[in-house]
Amino acid sequence: MAFEAEAGAALLIREGRREDLPAVVAIERASFPTPWSERAFRSLFARPDAVLLVAELEGRVVGHAAAWFLGDRGELADLAVDPSVRRRGIGRRLLGEVVGVAAERAAVELYLSVRVSNVAARRLYSAAGFRVVGRRRAYYRVPREDALVLGLEIPRPAPAVDDHEIR
Numbered sequence: 001m002a003f004e005a006e007a008g009a010a011l012l013i014r015e016g017r018r019e020d021l022p023a024v025v026a027i028e029r030a031s032f033p034t035p036w037s038e039r040a041f042r043s044l045f046a047r048p049d050a051v052l053l054v055a056e057l058e059g060r061v062v063g064h065a066a067a068w069f070l071g072d073r074g075e076l077a078d079l080a081v082d083p084s085v086r087r088r089g090i091g092r093r094l095l096g097e098v099v100g101v102a103a104e105r106a107a108v109e110l111y112l113s114v115r116v117s118n119v120a121a122r123r124l125y126s127a128a129g130f131r132v133v134g135r136r137r138a139y140y141r142v143p144r145e146d147a148l149v150l151g152l153e154i155p156r157p158a159p160a161v162d163d164h165e166i167r
C-alpha cells in the first residue's frame, strides 16, 4: 500500500517515555472498553522484565505495545493503534518489534490473549505466525467474552560462525 511505504519511512518504533503517556492513554481509551490507566503504564518503567514500545508517525505517538518476559516466555500484554491511522501497517510493525525484543531477551515463546470476536487483531496475529494454544472462558468481563490464547515460537538467532568449525 502506498501509504504503508510512506509511513514506513516516517514511522519510528522506539521505547516509550513518561512524556508519551498522555498520548498512549488516549489511544488506549479509544481502543478498549477497560483501558489501562496512566499509572499502569508508568509502573512498567520500574519493571526490568517489561517493555513499552511506541510508534511515532511524523512526531506523533500513534500506537503502543507492552510486553513482559519471565524466564524463556514473553507475554504481549497490550497492543493498540490510534483509530485514525489503523490499517496502515503500524500494528504489524509494533508486533514485529516486540518479537524482536523477545528474541533479544532469549524468549522461546511469546503469548497473548485476544477476544474471540476481535477479527482485526486475530488476523494480524495469525499472519505473524501465532497459533491458538488455548481458550479462557469468560476471561473478559466488559463485555463478557472468552479469550483465545495465542502463542508464537520465537526463532532462535542463527549461531555466529565459528572459525574453528570451518577450518
Ligand SMILES: CC(C)(COP(=O)(O)OP(=O)(O)OC[C@H]1O[C@@H](n2cnc3c(N)ncnc32)[C@H](O)[C@@H]1OP(=O)(O)O)[C@@H](O)C(=O)NCCC(=O)NCCS
Binding pocket: 031, 032, 078, 079, 080, 081, 082, 085, 086, 087, 088, 089, 090, 091, 092, 093, 112, 113, 114, 115, 118, 119, 120, 121, 123, 124, 125, 127
Ligand atoms: C489490532 C490493531 C492493533 C491492528 O493495528 P493496525 O495498525 O490497524 O494493523 P495493520 O494495519 O498493521 O494490519 C495488519 C494486518 O492485520 C489484519 N487487520 C488489521 N485490521 C483489520 C481489520 N479491521 N479487519 C480485518 N483484518 C485486519 C490484516 O490482516 C492486516 O493486513 P492487511 O492490511 O495487509 O490486510 C488495531 O486494530 C487496534 O488498535 N485495535 C483495537 C485494540 C486491539 O484490539 N488490540 C489487540 C488486543 S489483543
